[in-house]
Amino acid sequence: MNSIIKALILIFLICQNSYADEAYSRKLIDRITALTGAASVQMTAPFVESYSAGLADSLFKMKPVLPPEAKIVIQDEIRIYLYDQLLINKEMNSLKYVVYQRYFTEKELEELVKFYESPIGEKLIWVTPQLMEDIQKESQKVISSIEKNLIDNIGPRLNKRMRENGW
Numbered sequence: 001m002n003s004i005i006k007a008l009i010l011i012f013l014i015c016q017n018s019y020a021d022e023a024y025s026r027k028l029i030d031r032i033t034a035l036t037g038a039a040s041v042q043m044t045a046p047f048v049e050s051y052s053a054g055l056a057d058s059l060f061k062m063k064p065v066l067p068p069e070a071k072i073v074i075q076d077e078i079r080i081y082l083y084d085q086l087l088i089n090k091e092m093n094s095l096k097y098v099v100y101q102r103y104f105t106e107k108e109l110e111e112l113v114k115f116y117e118s119p120i121g122e123k124l125i126w127v128t129p130q131l132m133e134d135i136q137k138e139s140q141k142v143i144s145s146i147e148k149n150l151i152d153n154i155g156p157r158l159n160k161r162m163r164e165n166g167w
Contacts, residue, residue, distance in 0.1 A: 021106065024106065025097070025100075025101060025106050025109060026097050028106070028109035028110060028112075028113055029096060029097055029100045029101075029109060031113050032100070032109065032112050032113055032116060033096060035113070035116040035117065035121075035125065036116060036125055037125065038096075044082075044083065044086050047082075047086075048079055048082045048083055048086065049079070051078075051082065052075050052078040052079040052082060053075060055075075055078050056071055056074040056075035056078055057071070059074050060074060
């Protein structure tokens, strides 16, 4: 009987420690997402805006007799519903914990918080949107150059292979 009580106490202590670790990890993840702008509201907004606009367009086309301002009302209602559902939904909000914990240990989460709170981490957060925009613009220039020369460079080879295959 005494060993059963000791085992139960040990299990209880392990569970308590695990719960405390879980709560601490969640606090670190919340801090990281707040620092980086990846909090639920910030991550949800682009999806909600894009999805509500697309769905409003589709619904508006189904009722072509509606005045143009009706499209704005439709999109507003979709947007309100989606924000309510996505931000209130506890399962959706807890996804970030599952994903972060899949890739980072508690120690690594602590290091991320320290990094993002450091001057260079703050700078990275601040310049990341511009970095992404600049990379996209520069990539587009390279892709445009490749596209421009594509037909000239593959045309002769493509014609040869098509003739070889009898096309």
